[in-house]
Amino acid sequence: MTLDYGFIWTAFVALLDVVPVTLAITVVSVLCGFVIGASVALARQFRVPVLSQLGAAYVTFIRGTPMITHLLLIYFGLPMLIDSVAAALGLSFRSVSIPMIGFAYVSFSITAGAYMSEVVRSGLLAVDRGQLEAAHAVGMTTAQAMKRIILPQALAASLPNLSNMLIGMLHGSTLAFTVSVVEINAKAQIVATTNWKFFEAYLAAALLFWGLTFLIERLTALAERRFRRYYRGGVS
Amino acid sequence: MIALNQIRKSFGRNEVLRGIDLTVQKGEVVAILGPSGSGKTTLLRCINYLEKPGGGTISIGGFTLDCRKHTKKDVYALRKKSAMVFQQYNLFRHKTALENVMEGLTVVQKLSKAEARSRSVALLEKVGLAAKLDAYPSELSGGQQQRVGIARALALEPEVILFDEPTSALDPELVGEVLSVIRQIAKEGITMIIVTHEMSFAQDVANHVVFMDGGVIVEQGEPAQVFGFPKEERTRQFLRRITPESSYSI
Numbered sequence: 138m139t140l141d142y143g144f145i146w147t148a149f150v151a152l153l154d155v156v157p158v159t160l161a162i163t164v165v166s167v168l169c170g171f172v173i174g175a176s177v178a179l180a181r182q183f184r185v186p187v188l189s190q191l192g193a194a195y196v197t198f199i200r201g202t203p204m205i206t207h208l209l210l211i212y213f214g215l216p217m218l219i220d221s222v223a224a225a226l227g228l229s230f231r232s233v234s235i236p237m238i239g240f241a242y243v244s245f246s247i248t249a250g251a252y253m254s255e256v257v258r259s260g261l262l263a264v265d266r267g268q269l270e271a272a273h274a275v276g277m278t279t280a281q282a283m284k285r286i287i288l289p290q291a292l293a294a295s296l297p298n299l300s301n302m303l304i305g306m307l308h309g310s311t312l313a314f315t316v317s318v319v320e321i322n323a324k325a326q327i328v329a330t331t332n333w334k335f336f337e338a339y340l341a342a343a344l345l346f347w348g349l350t351f352l353i354e355r356l357t358a359l360a361e362r363r364f365r366r367y368y369r370g371g372v373s
Numbered sequence: 374m375i376a377l378n379q380i381r382k383s384f385g386r387n388e389v390l391r392g393i394d395l396t397v398q399k400g401e402v403v404a405i406l407g408p409s410g411s412g413k414t415t416l417l418r419c420i421n422y423l424e425k426p427g428g429g430t431i432s433i434g435g436f437t438l439d440c441r442k443h444t445k446k447d448v449y450a451l452r453k454k455s456a457m458v459f460q461q462y463n464l465f466r467h468k469t470a471l472e473n474v475m476e477g478l479t480v481v482q483k484l485s486k487a488e489a490r491s492r493s494v495a496l497l498e499k500v501g502l503a504a505k506l507d508a509y510p511s512e513l514s515g516g517q518q519q520r521v522g523i524a525r526a527l528a529l530e531p532e533v534i535l536f537d538e539p540t541s542a543l544d545p546e547l548v549g550e551v552l553s554v555i556r557q558i559a560k561e562g563i564t565m566i567i568v569t570h571e572m573s574f575a576q577d578v579a580n581h582v583v584f585m586d587g588g589v590i591v592e593q594g595e596p597a598q599v600f601g602f603p604k605e606e607r608t609r610q611f612l613r614r615i616t617p618e619s620s621y622s623i
Binding site for chain 2: 293
């Protein structure tokens with residue numbers, strides 16, 4: 138077996154073009170997922186009636202089905218929903234004008250939200266109950282206490298899980314190729330079809346993903362160092 | 374002035390407080406004693422609503438709250454009248470000693486940062502932690518953490534400071550520094566209610582001693598009277614157990 142090293146490099150350079158697409162899918166789904174996940178986690182933590190049950194159902198369904206299934210359900214289901222709503226309201230908007238990447242954003246946000254809710258929930262559980270009591274005792278409202286005392290500590294505690302999540306969504310973004318979004322993996326395939334050197338193209342993709350993941354790991358380590366000062370051992 | 378009227382609290386079927394009446398005058402230092410499970414910590418936590426009483430009224434500094442009908446706002450208003458020093462310190466872990474003391478001043482009392490800072494620095498100096506302003510709780514000893522906790526409570530300038538067994542979690546050699554800080558602020562006329570197991574400290578610092586058992590106040594009065602000439606048999610039994618040297622002779 139001979140490797141075409143030159144073509145690995147050519148493919149690598151070609152793949153750089155679509156790095157923004159992969160990053161956009163990852164960042165959008167992680168950020169939206171965080172908002173969804175935090176809302177679900179808080180609703181469950183405070184046992185908000187209806188919302189907490191809905192949240193629990195959402196988490197078990199989404200975690201119980203594959204990410205690619207979410208994407209396909211959204212891809213085929215959302216247009217039907219949008220078109221019937223638009224027709225009912227007499228709007229001229231039609232689902233065909235939605236860019237393909239939009240479906241990836243929506244579906245991956247929903248996927249990430251379910252996993253993220255567990256990440257946030259474990260972070261909240263890691264914060265000692267005394268912290269909330271102390272915040273109440275100095276006169277804070279529960280909302281102030283959550284914002285200023287509990288959530289920052291919960292976030293610090295869930296940092297390793299958050300970075301795991303980010304890496305998972307980065308790699309998961311490759312599924313977007315099923316709805317013809319050209320991200321790194323799809324681009325590798327396209328590049329390879331010119332000369333059938335698939336191995337070299339996918340090797341370039343692997344190296345690129347590894348590089349991006351390495352970057353996430355370094356950033357996490359930096360953030361952890363910032364939190365470590367107060368987060369290490371000791372009583373409360 | 375603080376007045377508790379018929380405070381009741383149950384955890385499930387377990388009735389922990391069976392109608393507590395207690396009046397505390399301004400500037401008074403009240404020590405609450407009693408065996409574990411007597412309800413003393415629960416009573417203290419009811420005063421600032423960390424536990425929600427099942428019934429009764431709480432009045433602090435002219436504000437009265439009916440435990441059976443009140444809004445969230447009433448609870449927040451009641452909590453602003455008191456401050457609490459916890460057994461486990463409960464300092465905000467992600468904030469420095471200085472930030473811990475400032476937090477309530479800037480967020481709740483809406484003081485300017487500069488004002489909050491100068492008040493907090495002065496209080497941390499007072500509890501002997503001038504050198505530790507920027508230390509995180511994890512970098513402080515238990516005794517130092519508890520002194521930050523006391524400064525945090527003092528900063529709020531509340532009507533009353535509630536101490537929940539402030540030295541119970543400390544190593545024996547660190548108890549002294551915390552007690553001496555509490556003793557010092559007691560002299561300044563700050564109203565305090567202290568749940569404690571430190572009998573000699575209670576005898577020494579308190580103007581009023583309350584002995585609780587089984588969810589009721591068994592006996593209360595001046596320390597000399599409660600410690601020296603307890604009227605109730607249950608008080609006598611408790612004091613004998615706490616000070617065993619007087620329970621036998623050689």
